[in-house]
Amino acid sequence: MAELNSRKDVPNDIEGNYADSKEQVYLEETFYILSKKNAVFRVRLTSKGLSLSKETDGNSKEQTILLRDIIGSKCMRSKRRRPGAGSCVCSSLVSHQLKVVDENSGDLDENDVSAYLYVYAYILKQNRRASKRERTTITLRFRSFDKYEDNNKEAQKWRTTIKCLIAGQSVSHMPPVAEKKLLILLNPKSGPGKARELFQTKVAPILQEAEVPYDLHVTKYANYAREFVRTRNVYAWRGIVAVGGDGVLFEVINGMFERLDWQQALAEVPLAALPCGSGNGLARSICHLYNEPYIPQNLTGMSMALARGKAAAMDVVRIETKSNIMFSFLSVGWGLLSDIDIESERLRAIGGQRFTVWAIARLLSLRKYKGVVSYCKIKDISNIPKPKQPLLLSHSVSHDGALDSPDAEAFIDCDENTDVFTTVNGKRHQRVDSWYSVNSRRSAFFSTRGSEYHSVTSSTSEMRSPTHACMHGPAPRLPALVSQLPSHWVHLEGEFVMVHIAYQSFIGEDFLFAPRAQLSDGIIWMLIIKAGISRSQLFSFLLSITSGGHADIETEYIKMVPVSAFRIVPEGTSGTLTVDGEQVEYGPIQGEIFPDIVNLLVPDIQ
Numbered sequence: 101m102a103e104l105n106s107r108k109d110v111p112n113d114i115e116g117n118y119a120d121s122k123e124q125v126y127l128e129e130t131f132y133i134l135s136k137k138n139a140v141f142r143v144r145l146t147s148k149g150l151s152l153s154k155e156t157d158g159n160s161k162e163q164t165i166l167l168r169d170i171i172g173s174k175c176m177r178s179k180r181r182r183p184g185a186g187s188c189v190c191s192s193l194v195s196h197q198l199k200v201v202d203e204n205s206g207d208l209d210e211n212d213v214s215a216y217l218y219v220y221a222y223i224l225k226q227n228r229r230a231s232k233r234e235r236t237t238i239t240l241r242f243r244s245f246d247k248y249e250d251n252n253k254e255a256q257k258w259r260t261t262i263k264c265l266i267a268g269q270s271v272s273h274m275p276p277v278a279e280k281k282l283l284i285l286l287n288p289k290s291g292p293g294k295a296r297e298l299f300q301t302k303v304a305p306i307l308q309e310a311e312v313p314y315d316l317h318v319t320k321y322a323n324y325a326r327e328f329v330r331t332r333n334v335y336a337w338r339g340i341v342a343v344g345g346d347g348v349l350f351e352v353i354n355g356m357f358e359r360l361d362w363q364q365a366l367a368e369v370p371l372a373a374l375p376c377g378s379g380n381g382l383a384r385s386i387c388h389l390y391n392e393p394y395i396p397q398n399l400t401g402m403s404m405a406l407a408r409g410k411a412a413a414m415d416v417v418r419i420e421t422k423s424n425i426m427f428s429f430l431s432v433g434w435g436l437l438s439d440i441d442i443e444s445e446r447l448r449a450i451g452g453q454r455f456t457v458w459a460i461a462r463l464l465s466l467r468k469y470k471g472v473v474s475y476c477k478i479k480d481i482s483n484i485p486k487p488k489q490p491l492l493l494s495h496s497v498s499h500d501g502a503l504d505s506p507d508a509e510a511f512i513d514c515d516e517n518t519d520v521f522t523t524v525n526g527k528r529h530q531r532v533d534s535w536y537s538v539n540s541r542r543s544a545f546f547s548t549r550g551s552e553y554h555s556v557t558s559s560t561s562e563m564r565s566p567t568h569a570c571m572h573g574p575a576p577r578l579p580a581l582v583s584q585l586p587s588h589w590v591h592l593e594g595e596f597v598m599v600h601i602a603y604q605s606f607i608g609e610d611f612l613f614a615p616r617a618q619l620s621d622g623i624i625w626m627l628i629i630k631a632g633i634s635r636s637q638l639f640s641f642l643l644s645i646t647s648g649g650h651a652d653i654e655t656e657y658i659k660m661v662p663v664s665a666f667r668i669v670p671e672g673t674s675g676t677l678t679v680d681g682e683q684v685e686y687g688p689i690q691g692e693i694f695p696d697i698v699n700l701l702v703p704d705i706q
């Protein structure tokens with residue numbers, strides 16, 4: 101990180117100038133670094149981001165931190181030094197340590213009238229093999245005026261403009277109006293049971309930097325999240341975030357459909373998934389579609405999506421079984437994959453690996469299921485985009501559990517570091533008191549100001565007396581489960597190894613099931629594998645699901661069909677049927693897709 105000192109020799113312009121036809125310049129100022137007298141740094145805040153241009157002896161080098169990678173900024177003041185510390189010239193030369201505190205802290209250094217603006221960004225670093233996000237802090241030191249108040253006014257102007265740009269609002273001298281909080285529903289039992297810890301260490305700090313307040317509720321039992329969204333005033337929140345696996349999001353979505361005002365609630369309150377479970381198909385699919393690196397247990401990209409608040413529509417499938425109606429966002433399974441999903445529950449402690457281990461076991465003792473599979477085929481899918489290659493996994497070097505704190509960061513002179521403006525990451529620093537408001541710093545959950553953590557014992561009596569749950573949602577167009585299907589439907593009768601149906605590209609972290617699937621395209625992808633397939637053919641087919649290579653395979657036994665509705669009528673009473681990875685009653689099941697029903701918080705690719 102470099103500290104850039106302001107020099108007031110170019111005009112600021114809050115209304116915005118045009119640097120070129122595409123880029124609007126909102127603020128511009130020249131800074132310098134104490135140790136580098138012959139270099140100036142022209143810093144511009146534009147519609148594209150923060151442009152930092154270093155000019156030395158007629159040469160200039162420019163770097164732009166894209167707006168979509170910036171999540172927030174904060175104004176700080178210099179921290180009072182301990183008596184004796186740093187008071188002699190040598191010590192200040194030896195250590196270029198910046199100590200800053202909140203402006204309302206009692207620990208201010210009255211001798212330094214500078215205002216410091218910290219800009220927080222998570223920059224996408226891409227190379228040929230992988231991509232990852234690295235945390236970067238840019239410090240701008242405003243010290244043109246001899247009073248702190250005036251310098252702070254300048255810094256605040258930049259902060260307000262950054263806030264407006266992030267929020268996608270027109271730039272003004274006023275910060276965007278106070279946002280509602282996010283509602284976080286966290287399943288402590290999801291996956292290997294690390295959701296709480298992951299939220300504290302990976303998500304809360306990003307929400308803190310982005311100044312996004314939240315209410316955190318830890319689920320106490322299965323269906324807690326469902327009852328919660330059904331019975332509460334969901335309009336009080338700016339979005340509802342399911343922290344866990346696909347199961348907890350399934351609860352949230354179905355809780356929304358159990359509301360009489362389901363249509364308004366789903367239109368006005370976007371939902372989000374933070375992947376901490378063992379099945380994180382939707383979060384994986386979102387990252388795939390938005391070119392966001394998906395790194396298990398690194399929640400940076402999806403946390404940024406929460407902070408930025410951009411929403412996109414998603415289809416849902418209305419599922420009917422003999423005694424239930426539910427809304428599904430991911431998949432329906434019958435046979436092999438569902439067996440693996442459910443039976444591998446006993447290996448929950450090993451996380452996502454449980455699927456691979458159990459798949460091998462189940463392939464050795466292959467089962468067959470008898471029944472009738474019917475579908476309504478979509479004839480023309482030529483207008484959907486070509487499939488994308490999944491980004492390779494990578495490991496982020498930064499943000500690995502503890503954030504760099506301003507107090508702990510040292511300046512890096514431009515001579516010593518080619519990436520002159522960025523913080524050197526990979527070092528773990530302890531959080532410091534000054535980073536948090538007095539109220540929140542003792543919280544184990546790093547709540548932002550105004551955020552609340554609700555323990556599992558709170559308000560459970562309210563939850564235990566739910567009103568009668570009744571599924572609403574769009575009216576079905578399919579005939580009842582026992583009635584005859586339209587004549588143009590295709591029917592397959594016989595023995596099957598599996599039928600797996602999905603509407604998202606990934607059905608698990610490593611299963612690129614439907615490479616062409618979009619969040620909102622009105623298409624259900626139906627994979628049918630008939631009995632008779634050899635073990636080796638099946639094995640290589642399942643292996644190819646990891647890369648999506650299976651999707652174009654069509655043989656006597658394997659078929660992948662785009663459909664708008666389906667029905668499965670299994671024979672007999674024993675077998676596994678799953679909806680979004682959760683087991684449902686065994687028997688006839690049918691589903692039809694309803695486009696654009698749910699709004700989801702997704703990465704911002706503006």
Ligand SMILES: Nc1ncnc2c1ncn2[C@@H]1O[C@H](COP(=O)(O)OP(=O)(O)OP(=O)(O)O)[C@@H](O)[C@H]1O
Nearest residue numbers: 290291319320321322344345346347348377378379
């Ligand atoms: N506090 C809780 N105690 C027990 N079960 C819970 C609790 N909260 C939620 N559940 C249930 O746990 C199930 C699995 O949750 P979730 O999807 O979050 O984790 P997961 O391990 O990834 O599961 P899956 O692999 O099935 O997606 C859900 O069906 C949900 O109803």
